[in-house]
Amino acid sequence: MIEDKNQQRTQLSDLGEFGLIDHLTKHFEIKQTSTVKGIGDDAAVLKFDDKKVVVTTDLLVEGVHFDLSYVPLKHLGYKAVMVNLSDVYAMNATATQVTVSIAVSNRFPLEALEDLYAGIEAASALYNVDLIGGDTTSSNKGLLISVTAIGTVENDREVYRSGAKPNDLIVVSGDFGAAYMGLQVLEREKEVFKVNPNSQPDLEMYSYIVERQLKPEARQDIIKLLRDLDVKPTSMIDVSDGLSSEIIHICKQSEVGCDLYEEKIPLDPQVISTCEEFNIDSTTVALNGGEDYELLFTISQDDFPKIKANPNLTVIGFVKEAREGLHLVTRADTRIPIKAQGWKGFND
Amino acid sequence: MIEDKNQQRTQLSDLGEFGLIDHLTKHFEIKQTSTVKGIGDDAAVLKFDDKKVVVTTDLLVEGVHFDLSYVPLKHLGYKAVMVNLSDVYAMNATATQVTVSIAVSNRFPLEALEDLYAGIEAASALYNVDLIGGDTTSSNKGLLISVTAIGTVENDREVYRSGAKPNDLIVVSGDFGAAYMGLQVLEREKEVFKVNPNSQPDLEMYSYIVERQLKPEARQDIIKLLRDLDVKPTSMIDVSDGLSSEIIHICKQSEVGCDLYEEKIPLDPQVISTCEEFNIDSTTVALNGGEDYELLFTISQDDFPKIKANPNLTVIGFVKEAREGLHLVTRADTRIPIKAQGWKGFND
Numbered sequence: 146m147i148e149d150k151n152q153q154r155t156q157l158s159d160l161g162e163f164g165l166i167d168h169l170t171k172h173f174e175i176k177q178t179s180t181v182k183g184i185g186d187d188a189a190v191l192k193f194d195d196k197k198v199v200v201t202t203d204l205l206v207e208g209v210h211f212d213l214s215y216v217p218l219k220h221l222g223y224k225a226v227m228v229n230l231s232d233v234y235a236m237n238a239t240a241t242q243v244t245v246s247i248a249v250s251n252r253f254p255l256e257a258l259e260d261l262y263a264g265i266e267a268a269s270a271l272y273n274v275d276l277i278g279g280d281t282t283s284s285n286k287g288l289l290i291s292v293t294a295i296g297t298v299e300n301d302r303e304v305y306r307s308g309a310k311p312n313d314l315i316v317v318s319g320d321f322g323a324a325y326m327g328l329q330v331l332e333r334e335k336e337v338f339k340v341n342p343n344s345q346p347d348l349e350m351y352s353y354i355v356e357r358q359l360k361p362e363a364r365q366d367i368i369k370l371l372r373d374l375d376v377k378p379t380s381m382i383d384v385s386d387g388l389s390s391e392i393i394h395i396c397k398q399s400e401v402g403c404d405l406y407e408e409k410i411p412l413d414p415q416v417i418s419t420c421e422e423f424n425i426d427s428t429t430v431a432l433n434g435g436e437d438y439e440l441l442f443t444i445s446q447d448d449f450p451k452i453k454a455n456p457n458l459t460v461i462g463f464v465k466e467a468r469e470g471l472h473l474v475t476r477a478d479t480r481i482p483i484k485a486q487g488w489k490g491f492n493d
Numbered sequence: 494m495i496e497d498k499n500q501q502r503t504q505l506s507d508l509g510e511f512g513l514i515d516h517l518t519k520h521f522e523i524k525q526t527s528t529v530k531g532i533g534d535d536a537a538v539l540k541f542d543d544k545k546v547v548v549t550t551d552l553l554v555e556g557v558h559f560d561l562s563y564v565p566l567k568h569l570g571y572k573a574v575m576v577n578l579s580d581v582y583a584m585n586a587t588a589t590q591v592t593v594s595i596a597v598s599n600r601f602p603l604e605a606l607e608d609l610y611a612g613i614e615a616a617s618a619l620y621n622v623d624l625i626g627g628d629t630t631s632s633n634k635g636l637l638i639s640v641t642a643i644g645t646v647e648n649d650r651e652v653y654r655s656g657a658k659p660n661d662l663i664v665v666s667g668d669f670g671a672a673y674m675g676l677q678v679l680e681r682e683k684e685v686f687k688v689n690p691n692s693q694p695d696l697e698m699y700s701y702i703v704e705r706q707l708k709p710e711a712r713q714d715i716i717k718l719l720r721d722l723d724v725k726p727t728s729m730i731d732v733s734d735g736l737s738s739e740i741i742h743i744c745k746q747s748e749v750g751c752d753l754y755e756e757k758i759p760l761d762p763q764v765i766s767t768c769e770e771f772n773i774d775s776t777t778v779a780l781n782g783g784e785d786y787e788l789l790f791t792i793s794q795d796d797f798p799k800i801k802a803n804p805n806l807t808v809i810g811f812v813k814e815a816r817e818g819l820h821l822v823t824r825a826d827t828r829i830p831i832k833a834q835g836w837k838g839f840n841d
Contacts, residue, residue, distance in 0.1 A: 181545060185746070186653050187583035187731060188549035188644070197529060198546060201536035202641055204594040204628045235535035246552040246639055280552045284637070291594055291639035293550055296536070305534050383535060398533070 222264025325434025570612025673782025
């Protein structure tokens, strides 16, 4: 998990900007017929026929969004692409291209960036997207990654956050809280490592939750599944900031309320056992942990028969009228208002 | 030029991420019919019929690409958008949308970001592009801006760097070296200000070159002009890193050589006089200064009658066979090889 500090290092200044981009991206293949021209000109050129184009972008900053003392660079590259594809899927669209820009300080040797791009390439291959451009520059401090993802969706198939209607069912893919608990385990190991640098952490009993933190996957499969089931959600969002934050977005933009049922929120057994070990409430973790990259969506009750047997999907509540507010219905059958946790990014 | 340090300040942490994006972008209007959905969902949605889509992205880092001690934030926002639009025009395309992401440290109050976005809005209005998305996050140090620009071009109208043919004419818009000399003047004034903070610089005699540095313009008008003149360049690039660096890109990707004529390179009188004042060779500045954001392109000799009378365009040389190499033909009629200056970004 901890990088070997004694590898051979190539200084970035030996290559220059153009050499660096060529070097890092020369193995990337063009997979999409919509990619007319990729890297190497002032701009990439794409061509889509009779489809809508979807665009999303995200910025990942060292020390804010990731800690290189326990995130391998290859995983970071993978995740930087994946979090953007997750936003494309949340529009009910197919991801087709990405651009990746990095700002990087001199402390990173070429080999570090090769690892980063190996992760970008692995994600591009798995999700079948083309890397079509980017920018590479120096920074005064640390590493920053900016990714823009592009996708397509057939006319009238796109799904916004704003379409939820009272009585719709609230559905999620996968389970929640695992990435957050994986982070708690990794941070504990980092503290142990500080005291004893020769310690070899045994993370096997935390394998699922650590993988959910280090190598999360966007739910491309759910978009295909919904198409196969002939279900078009009335609203959809991906869960990056925690279930409660995302349901608030859906309700605010759809001008509705909701009831979520605590007992219905899917939790992996490793999340439950690790929450017990850390003495944290698992529902709180599921609602506020974040980085799950699952899909949260609403469907008409008419579509319930199509999804009810599917093990990938769980109904966790109902859409209500706006005046009824947003509530979590607990196992003890009490109703607790769902509130925004606020965003801590600017509070140091 | 220097910011008033005693303005009223609003802490970014008072707003939170979602409040901040809403606050900064609420005045932006949607202008393009291709913009189906802008800011406010997981991704923006665009729709283009029978056209190719062009995408480009750039990263601007404080201390590397800009110095806030003499660049007002409004100008910086304007320039961040403009440099990306310049890349879209260099494809012979029309710019239609931009995304803007920023990473910003706590030392910036809300009012500073409002200034930055006022510049982004001014550029969006002048160039008729829609702001459709972005990301706002904190950084540990300084300000970083990532812009992605999107445009459209009719089928077979796009122009790459790779199409130049021997005997084509090499043409440029505008003049060169002004932005670089403007920067020299601003850096001199910064040193004066350090010694005497009450000094009021008189920059009137440098007005053109300072404006070319602080508020450069992308040549949207040249793309329209070429269309009106019924000229499709064989290759094109925008001049961001200096004329010599860009002609090397064209020649390398087109597998050709070139002769550039020193006496033909357009220079503004203010560039010539300021070069004399600073004792710098004006041709060196024109070739290597950069940040001109003019267009450099090649055309078939058959198209020469269409452009020869136009005051916006200057023929500066000829495309040659690759084996003849790249040369500057000086006023003294000597031939000097054109070489890459290398990229200094990673050399501290």
